[in-house]
Amino acid sequence: MAKVKKTPRPKAETPKGFRDYFGADVTERKQMLDAIAKVYHAHGFDPLESSAVETVEALGKFLPDVDRPNEGVFAWQEADDDTWLALRYDLTAPLARVFAQHRNDLPTPYRRFAMGPVWRNEKPGPGRFRQFYQCDADTVGTASVAADAEICMMLADALEAVGIERGDYVIRVNNRKVLNGVLEVAGLPDEATKERGIVLRAIDKLDRLGSDGVQALLGEGRKDDSGDFTEGAGLDGSQAKTVMGFMEATGSTVDETLSNLSVLVGDNETGSDGVNELRQIADYCADAGYGPDRIVVDPSVVRGLGYYTGPVFEAELTFEIKDEKGRPRQFGSVAGGGRYDDLVKRFTGQAVPATGISIGVDRLLAALRMKGRIGADTQGPVVVTVMDRDRMADYQAMAAMLRAAGIRAEVYLGNPKNFGNQLKYADKRQSPVAIIQGSDEAERGVVQIKDLVLGAEIAETASVEEWKEQKQQFECPLDEMVAKVQEILDR
Amino acid sequence: MAKVKKTPRPKAETPKGFRDYFGADVTERKQMLDAIAKVYHAHGFDPLESSAVETVEALGKFLPDVDRPNEGVFAWQEADDDTWLALRYDLTAPLARVFAQHRNDLPTPYRRFAMGPVWRNEKPGPGRFRQFYQCDADTVGTASVAADAEICMMLADALEAVGIERGDYVIRVNNRKVLNGVLEVAGLPDEATKERGIVLRAIDKLDRLGSDGVQALLGEGRKDDSGDFTEGAGLDGSQAKTVMGFMEATGSTVDETLSNLSVLVGDNETGSDGVNELRQIADYCADAGYGPDRIVVDPSVVRGLGYYTGPVFEAELTFEIKDEKGRPRQFGSVAGGGRYDDLVKRFTGQAVPATGISIGVDRLLAALRMKGRIGADTQGPVVVTVMDRDRMADYQAMAAMLRAAGIRAEVYLGNPKNFGNQLKYADKRQSPVAIIQGSDEAERGVVQIKDLVLGAEIAETASVEEWKEQKQQFECPLDEMVAKVQEILDR
Numbered sequence: 001m002a003k004v005k006k007t008p009r010p011k012a013e014t015p016k017g018f019r020d021y022f023g024a025d026v027t028e029r030k031q032m033l034d035a036i037a038k039v040y041h042a043h044g045f046d047p048l049e050s051s052a053v054e055t056v057e058a059l060g061k062f063l064p065d066v067d068r069p070n071e072g073v074f075a076w077q078e079a080d081d082d083t084w085l086a087l088r089y090d091l092t093a094p095l096a097r098v099f100a101q102h103r104n105d106l107p108t109p110y111r112r113f114a115m116g117p118v119w120r121n122e123k124p125g126p127g128r129f130r131q132f133y134q135c136d137a138d139t140v141g142t143a144s145v146a147a148d149a150e151i152c153m154m155l156a157d158a159l160e161a162v163g164i165e166r167g168d169y170v171i172r173v174n175n176r177k178v179l180n181g182v183l184e185v186a187g188l189p190d191e192a193t194k195e196r197g198i199v200l201r202a203i204d205k206l207d208r209l210g211s212d213g214v215q216a217l218l219g220e221g222r223k224d225d226s227g228d229f230t231e232g233a234g235l236d237g238s239q240a241k242t243v244m245g246f247m248e249a250t251g252s253t254v255d256e257t258l259s260n261l262s263v264l265v266g267d268n269e270t271g272s273d274g275v276n277e278l279r280q281i282a283d284y285c286a287d288a289g290y291g292p293d294r295i296v297v298d299p300s301v302v303r304g305l306g307y308y309t310g311p312v313f314e315a316e317l318t319f320e321i322k323d324e325k326g327r328p329r330q331f332g333s334v335a336g337g338g339r340y341d342d343l344v345k346r347f348t349g350q351a352v353p354a355t356g357i358s359i360g361v362d363r364l365l366a367a368l369r370m371k372g373r374i375g376a377d378t379q380g381p382v383v384v385t386v387m388d389r390d391r392m393a394d395y396q397a398m399a400a401m402l403r404a405a406g407i408r409a410e411v412y413l414g415n416p417k418n419f420g421n422q423l424k425y426a427d428k429r430q431s432p433v434a435i436i437q438g439s440d441e442a443e444r445g446v447v448q449i450k451d452l453v454l455g456a457e458i459a460e461t462a463s464v465e466e467w468k469e470q471k472q473q474f475e476c477p478l479d480e481m482v483a484k485v486q487e488i489l490d491r
Numbered sequence: 492m493a494k495v496k497k498t499p500r501p502k503a504e505t506p507k508g509f510r511d512y513f514g515a516d517v518t519e520r521k522q523m524l525d526a527i528a529k530v531y532h533a534h535g536f537d538p539l540e541s542s543a544v545e546t547v548e549a550l551g552k553f554l555p556d557v558d559r560p561n562e563g564v565f566a567w568q569e570a571d572d573d574t575w576l577a578l579r580y581d582l583t584a585p586l587a588r589v590f591a592q593h594r595n596d597l598p599t600p601y602r603r604f605a606m607g608p609v610w611r612n613e614k615p616g617p618g619r620f621r622q623f624y625q626c627d628a629d630t631v632g633t634a635s636v637a638a639d640a641e642i643c644m645m646l647a648d649a650l651e652a653v654g655i656e657r658g659d660y661v662i663r664v665n666n667r668k669v670l671n672g673v674l675e676v677a678g679l680p681d682e683a684t685k686e687r688g689i690v691l692r693a694i695d696k697l698d699r700l701g702s703d704g705v706q707a708l709l710g711e712g713r714k715d716d717s718g719d720f721t722e723g724a725g726l727d728g729s730q731a732k733t734v735m736g737f738m739e740a741t742g743s744t745v746d747e748t749l750s751n752l753s754v755l756v757g758d759n760e761t762g763s764d765g766v767n768e769l770r771q772i773a774d775y776c777a778d779a780g781y782g783p784d785r786i787v788v789d790p791s792v793v794r795g796l797g798y799y800t801g802p803v804f805e806a807e808l809t810f811e812i813k814d815e816k817g818r819p820r821q822f823g824s825v826a827g828g829g830r831y832d833d834l835v836k837r838f839t840g841q842a843v844p845a846t847g848i849s850i851g852v853d854r855l856l857a858a859l860r861m862k863g864r865i866g867a868d869t870q871g872p873v874v875v876t877v878m879d880r881d882r883m884a885d886y887q888a889m890a891a892m893l894r895a896a897g898i899r900a901e902v903y904l905g906n907p908k909n910f911g912n913q914l915k916y917a918d919k920r921q922s923p924v925a926i927i928q929g930s931d932e933a934e935r936g937v938v939q940i941k942d943l944v945l946g947a948e949i950a951e952t953a954s955v956e957e958w959k960e961q962k963q964q965f966e967c968p969l970d971e972m973v974a975k976v977q978e979i980l981d982r
Contacts, residue, residue, distance in 0.1 A: 012591035044901030100503035410535025
């Protein structure tokens with residue numbers, strides 16, 4: 001007889017590159033974002049939650065005339081009108097769309113913050129996910145560098161609010177205009193996009209390749225240890241010297257750095273503008289008490305994105321961690337941003353200057369975990385165990401008494417037959433306390449309180465005598481239960 | 492000479508059926524969800540944030556063998572392996588996948604709550620969006636009706652925590668098993684899916700169609716006012732009577748309702764099980780002080796979804812509002828849920844009983860707004876105006892002083908030339924206070940404080956004398972500024 005073919009069971013798996021966040025992961029991220037939101041809100045920034053889905057046209061990074069414009073994004077076509085939609089890949093492109101769409105109703109300047117997931121259709125790898133959180137603050141509609149300075153100072157406040165101590169971070173500020181000025185002086189005009197691209201990437205690698213490596217990339221090119229050759233920008237000796245001078249312009253004071261830069265750009269207009277803007281930002285910050293221990297001018301900051309047009313910022317955590325080979329290194333970048341004056345113009349045709357910062361939520365969370373600055377609230381609930389199935393109402397009442405006193409509590413709702421399973425459950429929940437009341441205790445109006453934290457300690461370290469004392473479990477009248485549990489939690 | 496064709500500008504529009512949430516919209520929703528999360532957390536529920544993207548296979552509602560399985564969801568195909576991915580359409584299907592995937596690491600029973608956007612690929616209409624929030628709490632892995640009772644009581648606590656007063660809501664509980672028992676008694680076995688479907692939909696329409704309308708749908712069918720005919724379930728007189736009896740079983744007490752139901756199901760096993768479960772739930776709730784003024788057995792609750800297998804719940808707000816024609820009606824449903832014992836089984840083959848509730852976030856928010864229970868924190872920041880562009884640092888310092896005292900404050904960062912624009916900006920921001928300091932005030936160490944709330948009142952109602960007094964603006968020493976602003980905010 002032929003068997004009836006069954007529909008195969010679906011696989012219980014997240015799609016490749018996606019993950020779920022449980023319990024403490026969710027709570028800790030929320031705790032951090034709430035602290036940041038409080039700082040941003042205090043500075044007059046308003047929350048914005050734009051839709052997760054945008055038209056591919058509005059997102060902009062992609063060509064509307066290719067057959068399937070989903071390079072880098074998750075995209076699909078509407079059924080009825082062929083419009084391509086996509087999940088947002090960052091929070092800046094949607095902000096530009098929102099401001100262009102609602103500019104008549106929004107105040108100008110518009111200060112906004114946004115927190116939420118973004119999606120990238122990239123090859124997933126270890127620790128690289130296709131959905132992750134961003135946390136942005138931007139000011140749209142003002143060309144004033146006071147807005148750039150404000151963003152930097154507010155970022156410093158936000159880092160301190162979540163628990164990064166002063167001295168453990170620094171916000172580096174540079175200006176694309178200075179770099180552009182230097183490149184013009186070096187004889188690389190605006191049109192030399194390819195060479196400029198190579199120069200930008202080379203500067204970005206100073207940390208990793210050192211001065212010699214960068215110099216090679218500015219000239220003919222560089223062969224790495226594996227023998228692979230990277231094409232260089234083809235600058236001659238004097239051009240390369242100018243660019244290297246830019247990266248090495250950092251002096252022992254902000255003034256020294258700025259005058260080094262002034263010399264490099266000479267009378268180049270773009271460059272001089274840039275140096276002046278940097279000076280103003282440094283002055284605003286210093287006047288407000290944010291000195292170079294927190295916010296510093298640093299010519300080696302480039303920032304990858306093409307759309308920056310003026311000041312660029314990068315926040316780095318400076319405390320040491322060990323890399324995968326056990327060598328000490330700085331924790332590194334947790335936030336970056338800058339001025340982008342042309343994103344809204346795409347929609348409106350009118351220039352709308354804007355500046356902002358984006359915090360890498362997962363990076364900052366990882367730093368806080370390393371420093372032990374987060375995770376206080378991961379304790380499980382008090383578990384009221386079930387000795388007698390018919391007395392569920394009594395157990396529910398105990399849990400309610402505890403909750404009324406502000407103590408997280410629940411009744412065990414699995415099969416109560418095997419009491420060991422109930423205690424295993426409490427362990428898995430990281431419960432601090434279990435409550436036990438059999439019919440004997442019920443008659444006498446008492447409960448057993450089991451201190452699971454102390455119990456675990458005793459199990460690990462106690463002598464035979466201590467073990468026998470069984471201090472981790474004691475009896476108390478029902479009407480003292482809440483106070484006794486509170487004592488254990490306070491310890 | 493031929494003109495160079497320009498690329499057309501992208502449209503600054505949200506995709507059809509999507510929207511953006513600004514300022515107070517975001518804050519108020521967060522405030523409400525935080526209050527609900529606090530209640531759920533106190534009951535031992537852990538937060539879960541699953542990925543927004545699932546495989547279509549895991550979402551399950553859809554056939555894997557159709558060419559483009561995006562009926563109702565936003566779906567697309569992976570570039571490299573043809574897997575169909577989709578945005579989640581609710582939070583229950585992902586929970587089933589998460590539990591099946593992680594069941595060895597999760598505690599059982601697993602209590603979890605989840606809050607976040609879900610997406611539906613439906614035709615958008617007025618007030619109907621394709622992205623909206625859900626807020627769910629579920630207990631997975633226990634068949635105990637104590638879990639169902641807990642969900643109902645916790646929902647009552649959550650509604651009160653966000654500001655719905657006792658008496659303004661009721662949680663109605665029914666049981667699919669009772670209904671199934673009644674249908675079996677009426678001679679409609681399990682296999683009569685089509686007829687059962689018609690009966691379920693008919694019961695769900697009792698409110699709207701009244702007893703006669705439902706009776707017609709149970710029988711041959713019903714012609715509505717426009718002449719459209721809806722096919723009926725084809726029950727005969729005695730069958731229809733049994734079903735009508737079910738809907739009309741509500742007595743003046745819970746006991747009366749339950750014994751009416753007992754009579755209807757007779758010795759039908761499914762039905763008797765259901766009545767017993769309802770009795771247990773009602774007892775648990777009553778014992779814990781949640782009487783029929785808050786949680787009530789109501790045989791007319793059906794709940795649309797096919798996957799419910801036992802108790803079903805519905806929370807209704809009972810206060811009156813006016814409908815679109817100005818007639819009074821109850822606000823209606825804000826949450827619904829029930830027991831679904833087969834969703835995890837799809838993945839694992841083993842039965843995993845589960846029960847839960849989902850709050851309609853936008854509906855509940857709308858109710859809170861109507862009752863004036865939310866929206867306290869929508870005040871804009873104090874705006875420090877700019878009289879003298881060279882003294883930005885001083886203005887920044889004033890804003891910092893205010894923030895240090897916990898007062899939301901910002902410096903005007905637009906073009907300061909036109910002072911009227913600065914005040915218009917403060918208006919648009921709903922600022923309570925503007926700070927003004929020209930060079931004259933600066934020399935004397937004072938500031939002007941402009942009370943914008945009082946100013947608006949005077950502008951509307953003041954007599955000429957009051958107007959002349961100009962009480963809404965006064966001068967004070969800089970070191971008293973914070974205290975004076977605080978006085979205005981406290982008023």
